[in-house]
Amino acid sequence: MxxxxxxxxxxxxxxxxxxxxxxxxxxxxxxxxxxxxxxxxxxxxxxxxxxxxxxxxxxxxxxxxxxxxxxxxxxxxxxxxxxxxxxxxxxxxxxxxxxxxxxxxxxxxxxxxxxxxxxxxxxxxxxxxxxxxxxxxxxxxxxxxxxxxxxxxxxxxxxxxxxxxxxxxxxxxxxxxxxxxxxxxxxxxxxxxxxxxxxxxxxxxxxxERQVGKERVNEVSRLIASINDTINRGGSFLLPVFALGRMQEILSIIHDARKFGRLVKCPIYAAGMGMALADYFDEISRKYQHVQFNRNIIKELNIQPTARKLDAGKDLKQNALYIISSGMLVERTPSYTLASGLIGSDKNTIGFVGYCDPDTPGGQLLQAKQGEDFTFATANVTTKLQARVERFELSxxxxxxxxxxxxxxxxxxxxxxxxxxxxxxxxxxxxxxxxxxxxxxxxxxxxxxxxx
Known part of the structure; x- marks a missing residue:
């Protein structure tokens, strides 16, 4: 061979x-x-x-x-x-x-x-x-x-x-x-x-290396707790996600948390191709047993679309949860633009739930230190990193x-x-x-x- x-x-x-x-x-x-x-x-x-x-x-x-x-x-x-x-x-x-x-x-x-x-x-x-x-x-x-x-x-x-x-x-x-x-x-x-x-x-x-206590069920609980804490502090929480797979998984996790009363009340915004792919996941779920997804959760969560045009460097201050692609904050994507406005406030959190290449803006943000200047080059924005940046082991x-x-x-x-x-x-x-x-x-x- x-x-x-x-x-x-x-x-x-x-x-x-x-x-x-x-x-x-x-x-x-x-x-x-x-x-x-x-x-x-x-x-x-x-x-x-x-x-x-x-x-x-x-x-x-x-x-x-x-x-x-x-x-x-x-x-x-x-x-x-x-x-x-x-x-x-x-x-x-x-x-x-x-x-x-x-x-x-x-x-x-x-x-x-x-x-x-x-x-x-x-x-x-x-x-x-x-x-x-x-x-x-x-x-x-x-x-x-x-x-x-x-x-x-x-x-x-x-x-x-x-x-x-x-x-x-x-x-x-x-x-x-x-x-x-x-x-x-x-x-x-x-x-x-x-x-x-x-x-x-x-x-x-x-x-x-998977650490003791970082099992998937514990990481889901930690994610929900972090969202609740951020919203209760008056901030917004950004979850950058991949459109295929990660968006639908996170929507399901958030839906379960809301359904069982574990998620605080807050507006939820979503954007990117992942929302369109929800229809495909729904259809696949009805045909094949290996997938479980129902697009009705989007309606039950009352998910709203983000604004068609986001302003770089602007914190919308909507005290909301954002579930938006791309998962690695690739330049000129909605998550990249939104992050450029959120990182300047210590009330906000950006949480990564998937793989981030160290050379992408997402990977660089995970390596950045609090109080340092962070630059979103294609958005022409430089801001001191004040927001919490967290990684959740949900790869x-x-x-x-x-x-x-x-x-x-x-x-x-x-x-x-x-x-x-x-x-x-x-x-x-x-x-x-x-x-x-x-x-x-x-x-x-x-x-x-x-x-x-």
Missing amino acids: KLIDLNPQGGIGANSIYLQIGDVNILIDSGLNPKQAGRLAMPDFSLIKDISLDLIIITHCHLDHIGSLPVIMRQHPNAKVVMTHSSKMILDRMLHNSANVMLRQKEENNIPDYPLFTHEEVDRCVPRFTGMEFLQPQKFKGKTDEVEIMMHHAGHVAGACAVELHHKDRHIFVTGDVLFENQRTLRGAQFPSGHFDTVIMETTRGTT GHADREELAEFAIQTQARSVVLTHGDQAARDWFTKELESKMPGSKIIDPVPLKTYEL
């Missing part, structure tokens, strides 16, 4: 892995790096330009896994494109939103490469999408060889799957992004136990110990590390080398070919 990590920067970003299994050419995911722009944000597809892809597998619908999909589909018009049925229901909506964002960024930032694809191209892609049932194997052929594919629940977000591949006597497992714990909206990952020859696994939380990614335990019990001959910053990969390398002395632990150099 050949493997190439096509993510040119490594880390987390333009996730895309090429596998040649026998003579079957497979691409797993086709993402876009949110920290880059134009073609620099894409995987390096030049290494497979002379290869005829047989199959493109999408593990889930976050931008860092699907953001360049129409580009690779354009380059490989005969490749089959498969994903779970739940992902198929969401995918074109996510790609259309990405096209809108690129058009806006082209105008705002003068990026000549954008858009990488158009709305019309997304529409042409949709008929090529094929949904697969969880745990229902299907066979896909190359010129002479055949690979059997089976998808497993991976938690993380609606439709997310791990991929099991069989070729002759070879047995390969790709975790994708995974969460083993149950969420309010989603059942946790259900992975098969036992031996695999090769495991390709994410490493997102490799630098994060959509598995704890490192759980992932390591899964890898160890497979006793795989090779474990390939993906989707993690270098420090996270280093932890997994050290841990797995000590616990799997007979296995080869590979932290792949981007764009380098490996024979496994």
